[in-house]
Amino acid sequence: MPNVLLIEDDPAVGEGLALGLRRHGHRVEVAVDGERGLTAFAAAHPDIVLLDLMLPGIDGFEVCRRIRAAGGVPIIMLTARGDDIDVVGGLEAGADDYVVKPAQPRVLDARIKAVLRRGTPGQERQRESHGALVIDRAALEVSKGDTPVALTPTELRLLLELSRTPGRVFSRQQLLELVWDHDFLGDSRLVDACVQRLRAKIEDRPSAPVYVRTVRGFGYRFGPV
Template structure:
């Protein structure tokens, strides 16, 4: 699903993505995009942030609240505020306009690979957190948590080596499947979302800890 209000951009991206083998549905407003998503099953959403009416940030939040669907956002600027706000709203990745179709297509495929990739089996207990790698579930104090695949993969990657510090670049490569295309803000935003779900006090994390100046590690140590 491509949600983009600029007709020339929308049609150009639709044609380009179609040539790469994607079946593309389009919408020119956030309201239309959400309606079509309720009516039809989609694999991924490419979402422009600057939409008339319901803007892309709110559309992103509503998609996230309603289910687990990967989102690549389009932003007219690479400004930190726009990018970070979009990632915090739940986007998995972003591309700055003007969009190079080959870059967008690569980002789409990378996001889809991450959401579909199998994960190692095994159940582990860390304090009040239970991670079942085989069932792909996480529970806290016996209560199941609902984690989108990207947040789950990040948690599984970090918890596979408790105490080890992972740089943002390492996490981009192992969790996001990105190297030179990556942006460390993807990691920071995902960590922030994950902490709100697994930590008692997100501002004082016990599990996903910051190694200042280096990256992140999994505790409790």
């Protein structure tokens, strides 16, 4: 039963979502602003955070950046619109996924389960090296040289899927299905933002990637190095 931290400033919305998620088996703590959300995050160590972007005081973008800086806890942002700059800003701040409000508890339940599954992918191979990059699929660890690379569950799943078949080209839609479990025409911004964050962690020069390469007009492929 995952522990969920819901940061939502509208009391009615927050309590309604919390009640619905509890009926789906989640333990939910609600914080009504960014400052209380960060305090609750530090104290409760949740498994996942549901974060409204439009918060009083410390806004959702800053809350997202601070939570992401503290570690790899998954973040699903709640946004009033799905086609504006808020989505891009939230993804760049480190969110793993987003849901457009008004959000239904069953939709959030499905997204929560999908995000948490990303931390437990298949372990068909153990340890593999790609140049300086070492991927241990059994331990779910990545290192570059002798230095561990801290990845979020979504970044890790993306790297595992891409590196499973080096040289294969994946469309953004294929990656949405494999990594985000979005089996409908999803938002390619999720993929592009995650690729940017992953490159920043594993590439020597993110602007000239060696591992995660763009196939213009189609998607991405891994190496080969």
